[in-house]
Amino acid sequence: DQQVKQNSPSLSVQEGRISILNCDYTNSMFDYFLWYKKYPAEGPTFLISISSIKDKNEDGRFTVFLNKSAKHLSLHIVPSQPGDSAVYFCAASARGTSYGKLTFGQGTILTVHP
Amino acid sequence: DVKVTQSSRYLVKRTGEKVFLECVQDMDHENMFWYRQDPGLGLRLIYFSYDVKMKEKGDIPEGYSVSREKKERFSLILESASTNQTSMYLCASSILQGARQETQYFGPGTRLLVL
Numbered sequence: 001d002q003q004v005k006q007n008s009p010s011l012s013v014q015e016g017r018i019s020i021l022n023c024d025y026t027n028s029m030f031d032y033f034l035w036y037k038k039y040p041a042e043g044p045t046f047l048i049s050i051s052s053i054k055d056k057n058e059d060g061r062f063t064v065f066l067n068k069s070a071k072h073l074s075l076h077i078v079p080s081q082p083g084d085s086a087v088y089f090c091a092a093s094a095r096g097t098s099y100g101k102l103t104f105g106q107g108t109i110l111t112v113h114p
Numbered sequence: 115d116v117k118v119t120q121s122s123r124y125l126v127k128r129t130g131e132k133v134f135l136e137c138v139q140d141m142d143h144e145n146m147f148w149y150r151q152d153p154g155l156g157l158r159l160i161y162f163s164y165d166v167k168m169k170e171k172g173d174i175p176e177g178y179s180v181s182r183e184k185k186e187r188f189s190l191i192l193e194s195a196s197t198n199q200t201s202m203y204l205c206a207s208s209i210l211q212g213a214r215q216e217t218q219y220f221g222p223g224t225r226l227l228v229l
Contacts, residue, residue, distance in 0.1 A: 043220030
């Protein structure tokens with residue numbers, strides 16, 4: 001039962017253009033969402049998060065949008081840079097979850113071409 | 115700066131061997147986690163610990179056990195390694211931030227090959 005789904009295994013974008021990574025979830029108890037970025041041979045690093053009380057959160061080139069009614073979130077990277085090429089995971093936390101348990105999606109491989 | 119270290123980057127073991135994966139964090143975090151990452155499956159939680167000697171099963175605990183004797187150290191044990199445990203293993207820790215503890219900090223991972 002995949003409660004967090006990233007349906008696009010990969011995305012290819014030209015440098016300077018926008019990258020949009022999508023994530024869908026099924027558990028209505030999820031109320032906090034995070035994006036992590038992972039380079040090969042390294043652990044994931046935290047990128048940006050959003051609480052369910054908001055519909056948008058911005059940090060520099062990265063913006064996360066949350067559509068609660070559709071149970072959908074997306075990460076926008078503008079402008080995309082070759083150094084953004086990595087695997088991106090979305091993750092979610094459920095209301096009332098103790099100890100910070102996260103449920104991760106399958107990941108999307110982003111390739112930004114120079 | 116948070117640092118999470120894992121004892122090995124690469125390991126090759128034989129079927130049936132007992133395997134220990136060690137993880138150490140240096141920021142006094144309460145929570146520690148073990149995940150495995152497989153292509154197309156993302157990160158799946160094996161076990162986590164919220165205090166010394168306390169542990170809870172994650173989504174895929176079968177074939178694994180854990181130990182947390184000290185706050186900074188969390189060990190994953192494969193009692194009898196099997197080929198389907200070939201994977202990338204990631205350790206993480208998290209800090210209490212107000213009422214939420216979600217931001218997890220990851221180690222570099224251990225790529226385990228079981229022959």
